[in-house]
Amino acid sequence: MRVGLVGVGRIGVLHAENLRELPQVEQLVVADADPGRARAIAEKLGLRAADSVDDLLASKPDGIVIAAATPAHTELVTKAAAAKIATFCEKPLAPTVEGTKDVIKLADDAGIKLQLGFQRRFDPGYQQARERVQSGELGFLHTIVATTMDQAPPHADYIPTSGGIFRDCAVHDFDIVRWTTGREIVEVYATGANKGADFFKQAGDVDTGQVLVTLDDGTLGTIAVTRYNGAGYDVRLEAHGEKGMVAVGLDDRAPLRSTEAEALWPAGPAYQTFSERFAIAYAEELKAFVDLIANGGEPKATARDALEALYLAEAAEKSRKERRPVRVEEVRV
Ligand SMILES: NC(=O)c1ccc[n+]([C@@H]2O[C@H](COP(=O)([O-])OP(=O)(O)OC[C@H]3O[C@@H](n4cnc5c(N)ncnc54)[C@H](O)[C@@H]3O)[C@@H](O)[C@H]2O)c1
Structure with a gap:
């Protein structure tokens, strides 16, 4: 193809x-708003470059x-929907x-397959956590701790x-908390801080944020995100239940330093980038997309999942700005 x-x-x-x-990918053609960049990457990777995005479509x-x-x-x-x-x-x-709703309608009307880039759904660790949480192995869940640094x-x-x-950034955590637990987040209470570069504040953004989430079955969770984690790229999730717990991301490259066992674990080197931490997941999500094109079926991460995660992000931003807990229903339109 x-x-x-x-x-x-x-x-x-x-x-x-x-x-x-x-x-299955017989030809891969790249395009970029900067055609010189597309040509340079194509040359480096042995691909073809289109002169423009419109030419490619x-x-x-x-x-x-x-x-x-x-x-x-x-x-x-x-444009892709219009071209089917x-x-x-x-x-x-x-x-x-x-x-987002407009785009979903366009894609639905055009009848195209539309997969979203929520790659954590393709990460073996998150997949195993989902199975074990949803099998009931942990008993009832009481606490979720999600981290993206x-x-x-x-x-x-x-x-x-x-x-x-x-x-x-936290949109990935909102998505993966929904996906791992099979539950919906119904309330968020968010805050943020600026201790890094001025350009975050100038854009009305924060460089560090935390969200306290409540799920529809009463489970509580925290989502911690930051742009400044000198120890490395740290993406983890813990699900704690009545009978047990599972942790995602505690491998030898976890950017953690133990005060009790610093010389023993993790062996390192710590993950530095998203491409290192999610190498398998990024490869798997595109394998799944190519399979979707060839064989049909439903994407594992849909446009509606993107809408749900966006509602949660909207609610978190509103909560941060208004300094109060926000029910997700308030932003659902
Ligand atoms: N799933 C993930 O883990 C993950 C990680 C990083 C980025 N992202 C997402 O991927 C997207 C790209 O992020 P990035 O970090 O690679 O950004 P980037 O700034 O490094 O690259 C963006 C590229 O898009 C090109 N571009 C801009 N407008 C264009 C247009 N109209 N048509 C064609 N090309 C255009 C730019 O020239 C540039 O080459 C963002 O939407 C980001 O949210 C997702």
């Missing part, structure tokens, strides 16, 4: 490397992977709830259009 990839920045290059390894690939900067997603999915091309899109589909901030230009730390 022929696959197009739009956007060859940090994550687009990673997707290109993974896609070119898949035997007009060539009607079997599937399109959207890894362009966030503000471009809505227009790109809209199966689409994989990095989050978010749109910056607003209304925009970037080792260092993205470039300053990324922040003003990112949607803020809850829409850009």
Whole structure:
């Protein structure tokens, strides 16, 4: 099959490397708003580059992977839907709830397959946690602890259009808490802090945030996110229940330092980037997308999942700004 990839920045290059390894992908064509960048990446990886995104779409690939900067997603999915091309899109589909609903309707009306880039659903650790939580092995759940800590901030230009730390970063935790537990988050209480670069504050954003979440069965959870975690890229989840617990992300590369066993564990080196921590998951999500194009079925991460996660991020942002707990129903329209 022929696959197009739009956007060859940090994550687009990673997707290109993974896609070119898949035997079903006979041709991979990349495009970027910066055609020089697309050409350079294509040359480096032995791929073809389209002169423009429109040229790429007009060539009607079997599937399109959207890894362009966030503000471009809505227009790109809209164009892919109009051309009836199966689409994989990095989050978010749109910056607003209304925009997201519009995109979902367009994709539904066009009848295209639309998979979202919630790669944690493809990570073996999260998959096992989900099975064990939902099998009842842990008894009733009482506490979820989710962590997403970037080792260092993205470039300053990324922040003003990112949607803020809850829409850009915690959105993965909102999604994975829903997916792991099979429950819905009904209330959030969020706060944030600025101790790093000024560009976060200037964009109305925070560089560190925390969200206290309540699930529909009464389980409580915390989600901790930051752009500054010198120890490494730290993404973990703990699910604690009446009869047991499971922890995701406690491998030898976990960026943790034990005061009791520093010399023993973890052996390191600590994960530094999302591409190292989720190497398997990023490869698996694209394998699943290619399989979706070839064989049909339902995506494991849908556009509606993106909408649900966005509602939670919206509620968290509202909670942070208004300094009060927010029921998710308040932002559901
Ligand atoms: N799932 C994940 O773990 C994860 C991780 C990182 C980024 N992302 C998402 O991936 C997207 C890209 O992030 P990044 O960190 O790679 O950003 P980046 O800034 O490194 O790269 C973005 C690329 O998109 C290109 N671009 C911008 N507008 C375009 C347009 N209209 N058409 C074509 N190309 C366009 C830019 O020229 C650049 O090459 C973001 O939406 C981000 O939310 C997801």
